[in-house]
Amino acid sequence: MYVAVKGGERAIENAHAWLAEERRGDRDIAELSIAQIREQLKLAVDRVMAEGSLYDPDLAALAIKQARGDLIEAIFLIRAYRTTLPRFGASRPVSTGAMACDRRISATFKDLPGGQVLGPTFDYTHRLLDFKLAADGEVPEAPRAAKAQPAEMPHVTGFLNREGLIEEAPAEDTTPPDLTREPLEIPAGRALRLQALARADEGFTLGLAYSTQRGYARNHAFVGELRIGTVAVEMDIPELGFAIEIGELTLTECETVNQFKGSKTEPPQFTRGYGLVFGQSERKAISMALVDRALRWEELGEDFIGAPAQDAEFVLYHADNIQATGFLEHIKLPHYVDFQAELELVRKMRSEVTDANPAREAAE
């Protein structure tokens, strides 16, 4: 006998209790602290801050803990929290030229003012599982540089600019639109596109960037410069009449130098792609720069060849993993009503077909 499905409320509560227990795991194993996640899973924390669009390592670490390590779920927690925060104002644009760099490399010049600084990179590690880490994670202190870093680290693209070899990127004072406060509308200017890409899913951005390298709107990118480090955040305080430093951020910035043969409207010169991401995320920053460059086809007078990475509407509407995962996963919610309507329709259409072809029915 059919019993109406009741007790949804109790089922939900019990599911939540079970989820909490699963999150904790074996109680004989020490519980993770927020500080441990923040310090030892820093790149995960960085990704959650970048795609969550909220710079707060402790909250990001908490979100990772609560989400059982599911980073998109953690990003969602941060987004949902972020949207409730009051806004006190906007900072001044940060100066990446004044970045205290942990890492700064150029793939286009062997040496350059400020030097190549490798920093804490996986690049030249051998990907061999380190079994010692399983037993004992203690490490000796790394050696430190004797001389201090210069206060200003000039951008590589600045050197190219002096020769007029790279397109100008004039400073702009207009306030960029805010994706989180206004609905996304197409066509989107570059500032808005970059804003969307900065919080876009890392995997999606990587896939798009990779597709440009394989010929879907290839844009011949060189990493002119990649830098990671901290920058000061300054804010104008009206009561004081001047700007004060309110904190600092770790950022990854990538500037690509792209070959360009010239178009109907632009002379042959190098062009630019730009990526800027919270925390340390080179993969994301480089991907962002490649996709940014691909999306600029129109302003550079290039042809639209129909590649996904050139298509701003396609990229911007599908890059947000919180939107994507929500809509994708919602198909597991009940759809009895729609399905019932489809059942009726398919039955009706089938009966019409079998009425029209009784012979076929008999043959089956």
Add this chain to the structure above:
Amino acid sequence: MNDYNFAYLDEQTKRMIRRAILKGLAIPGYQVPFASREMPMPYGWGTGGVQVSAAILTPGDTFKVIDQGADDTTNAVSIRKFFERTAGVATTEHTGEATVIQTRHRIPETPLTEDQILVFQVPIPEPLRFLEPRESETRKMHSLEEYGLMHVKLYEDISRHGHIATSYAYPVRVEGRYVMDPSPIPKFDNPKLDRSPAIQLFGAGREQRIYAIPPYTRVVSLDFEDHPFEASKADHPCDLCGAEDSYLDEVIIDDAGNRMFVCSDSDYCASRQAQGHRGRLSPEVA
């Protein structure tokens, strides 16, 4: 949960949403872009409807939530609880008692009144989306009232299948102007949209759109003179309350694949049973 504002959203956000709602009511069927917020439930779970409800609820309201017509489906329970916690409003399962009803995929069977607002959760607000994936194009088509593509699609359905092969989210024309997606309600519910005394609001969170049907607005399901629109449902009475006029869910009741049909509107069915109506599989009354 008292750290949050009444009905969760801050007043500025609610004001922004109310503006979009008012604009939607002023231009029936037109999709108004709004700055949808990230809500504490995922996109796809009704964030558009939740934001609309949050913007219109007042402390004196009585709130009802249904999903697939039922008050006790898990997501309906979850959304009702969310507003119980964040707004502290009274809630009900009875259609007649509610002042605001949030729904996913159904319109209640009990006719609505002028004192009620029906809030629909909308996944894809654009009725032309599956004919043209680009928002920039579909907005142009709406502004030029260029709906030929939709009529061609419906015509092709008829020529291929003998009738229009759309059974839910069946497109409508509002007040002779905008073609509108009524959300994935079965086409059985479409006639209820027409000249409804209640305000009908539609919220699409992920797609950042709000649209509306003011009371007593003409809402016509698209069709052709020789292939008129037909609201359809399973050709059975309800097995629990005997209703012949309500939309039915089909439930598989045993391993042999036997079926029963029950009202999808749980309140309608329960009220009828309370009035003594019986169906084929109703328990014997002692």
